[in-house]
Amino acid sequence: MKNFSVKCTDCETSDCWILKFCSKEWIDFVANNKVSHFYKKKQHVIYEKTLMEGIYFIHFGKVKVYKSGIGKKQQIVRLSKTGDILGHRGFNREYWPISAEIIEDSNICLLRIEHFNLLLKNNIELTNHLLLFYVDELFYSEEMARDLSQLSVRERVADALLKIKNAYCPSKEDKCVGVLLSRQDIADIAGTTKEQVSKNLAEFKEEKIINLNNKEIIIEDSDRLNTIANHSRF
Incomplete structure (x- = not known):
């Protein structure tokens, strides 16, 4: 981890909550009070059960957010990217309830919790957006x-692939997922084992739903994956 510096007024992250929902006065406030760091892949931004510091904003990069269970088994609860926030699950708590690990080199800005509270009190659009964000998270x-x-392992693996694609490859033309995430990561999203993921990926390939190229997973038929994931149940 090392420091990096970028002015909020020069930031090109169009999805940044600060730039979208705060007034010019408060954007300047953030610029003067944030701390920014560059993280390499596999480094942690947040460790579960450590002291909560504030809210993180992803300037660019990709991060997996997870909770640890019995035997330190991970359950990935969110895939975050450029423009997203980290740490909201620990808001108003003393210790972090989650961990956050870098899966692609990232620049991330930290705003102390007392400063973030001031933002919420003085920027109603930011407060409303955070409220709606919590509703979506729930x-x-x-x-x-x-x-x-309720879902079978096959359905959960299909659903995990779609979650990765929607988070990191949202374009319909972009078929590739899994470049940054291991088979174990996919298992931690699906709530299964790495062996079950490999088995189901091989079956999906046999059915021409996906293609495999070393660690790369290429979705060839999103519609069939949606059907397998039982998304029609909604």
């Missing part, structure tokens, strides 16, 4: 809990 968590208990 819905997603409820979906995840239901899926882990």
Whole structure:
């Protein structure tokens, strides 16, 4: 981890919450109070059960957010990217309830919690956006809990591939996922084992739903993956 410097006024991250929902006065406030760092792949931004510091903003990069269970088994709860925030799950807590690990070299800005609280009190658009964001997070968590208990392993692996694609390759023309995430990462999203992921990926390849090129996964038929993931149940 090392320091990097970019002025908020020069930032090209169009999805940054600060730039989108704060007034010019408060953008300047953030610029004067944030701390920015460059992280390499595999480094941690947040460790579960350590002291909560503030809210992180991803200037650019990709991060996996996970919780640790019995035997330190990971459950990936969110895939974050450029423009997203980290640390909101620890908001108003003393210790982090999650960990966040870099999966692609990233620049990330930290705003101390007392400064973030001032932003919320003085920027109603930011507060409203955060509220709606929490609503979406709650819905997603409820979906995840239901899926882990009701979907088959095959359905969960298909769903995990779609989650990765939607997070990091949202364009319909972009078929590639899994370049940055290992088979174990996919298993940690799907709530299964690495061996089950490999088995199901081989079956999907045999059915011409995906193609495999070393660690690269290429989705050839998103519609069939959606059908397998049982997305029609909604």
